[in-house]
Amino acid sequence: MGEKTRLKEDCKTKIAQTLCKLNIDGLLRWVNKNSLLVVTYHGVYDKFCRGTLPLFTHLHVDLLREHLKFLKSNYNVISLSEFTSCLKERKPWPERAALITFDDGLRNNYEVAFPVLKEFDLPAVIYLTVNYIGTDKLLWFDELYLLLKKCLEDAVKTELLAEYLGPIPDSCDIGELYPICSKRLKNKSIMERMEIIKRLKQLACIEGNPILSEPFKFLSWEQVLEMKSSGLIEFGVHTATHRMVSELSPDEWEKEIVAPKNKIEKIIGNTIDTFCYPNGVPDVDFFQEHEKFLKSRGYVCAFSAHEGLNSPKYDQYRLGRISVGSDISSEINFFRLNTAGFISFLRTKLKFIT
Known part of the structure; x- marks a missing residue:
């Protein structure tokens, strides 16, 4: 996570804590x-x-x-x-x-x-x-994660990854690289996705499926x-x-x-x-x-x-x-507000939270 993103999430977390102390989530649950x-x-x-x-x-x-x-x-x-x-x-x-x-x-x-x-x-x-x-079997996006992780661990050159995945920021970690690449592949046809996964397997020197990590079984x-x-x-x-x-x-x-x-x-x-x-x-x-x-x-x-x-x-x-996932959406105060309808209201009505 980049410093700018971290600061933004810290700010949202503090706002959510304050709103929950004021019982805004309780009011919205009633509404x-x-x-x-x-x-x-x-x-x-x-x-x-x-x-x-x-x-x-x-x-x-x-x-x-x-x-x-x-x-x-x-x-x-x-x-x-x-x-x-x-x-x-x-x-x-x-x-x-x-x-x-x-x-x-x-x-x-x-x-x-x-x-x-x-x-x-x-x-x-x-x-x-x-x-x-x-x-x-692996879902393609989970397979992509494991392949990218292996490529980064093996120090595969960025320009080789970029050949199949498009421009890639220098010195990014898996947490930054994966969302960029998965979004790009999501917009491609199934045949194009399969071909890119195949090429990444070659870069990562993996035959068949990557070793199945527990979270993906x-x-x-x-x-x-x-x-x-x-x-x-x-x-x-x-x-x-x-x-x-x-x-x-x-x-x-x-x-x-x-x-x-x-x-x-x-x-x-x-x-x-x-x-x-x-x-x-x-x-x-x-x-x-x-x-x-x-x-x-x-x-x-x-x-x-x-x-x-x-x-x-x-x-x-x-x-x-x-x-709900591993980002701010799982922080308990944000979760309380989100499930009460507060966050979606802001997104759709005020365009405040992106």
Whole structure:
């Protein structure tokens, strides 16, 4: 993290602490008591993971525990089944309703997060990248992280990386390099991404997949079934291979959206009727035609990356969420304000926080 970014986050943290001391978050929770809060996590790691992961998508378990304690004390955390029942029966959800979600289906959801959820007796939903469950596959952006880390450790020359990834700042660390490169690759076609990953493997002198680091391993189906049997954890579809649906051709929709639904239903024996868009920016990563397709194939709702609470007049195929990661979003005072709706209000109305 650069000095300018660090100072900016320190300033935001102090402001958040002051506002929480004034109970602004409590006031907003009362104002927004009829809105649904959906909190999103990805990976969770513990003290046995070597070092700190400079990835937004991976959160330390101590922070997760702090968040869950707060949610249990201040919200009515409901299960996915309770939420979809409200949708189907067209009835309001409880006041201060909150839903906890995890995206991708990483193994640490079982090994690290699941015990904490059981500790607090809180339900959650895991959105599975279905074709990766029970395999040693890596998501391309996690593979990119490991490859870049290996290249930096091996002192691969910046100009060689730049040949495939575009201009790269001199003397940057993995925490600065990875966001730049992942953003660039996200805007490329799947074939272009695969080719760049292949070239990086050659630079890093790696055959096949990089050594799987614990935070990037996927769940097994046995772990899915064990969590399902607990009664706390439910599951939904995050596509078959984490493709953004906007980059799919219509003849790929069945394979990426419907086939994984059928596969989960066959394995766990429950109806699967909720979807989560990869990346998930409305009108960028998915459009109305995708929403109509989801509805036609039996999905009752879909979760997006739109940052915000869901009012009673919600759009059930582009539900908003509050995404939490290893940056300031996980700091407890910022988390309290964000989940109460304060930060999204500033972003959308005042354009103050960027």
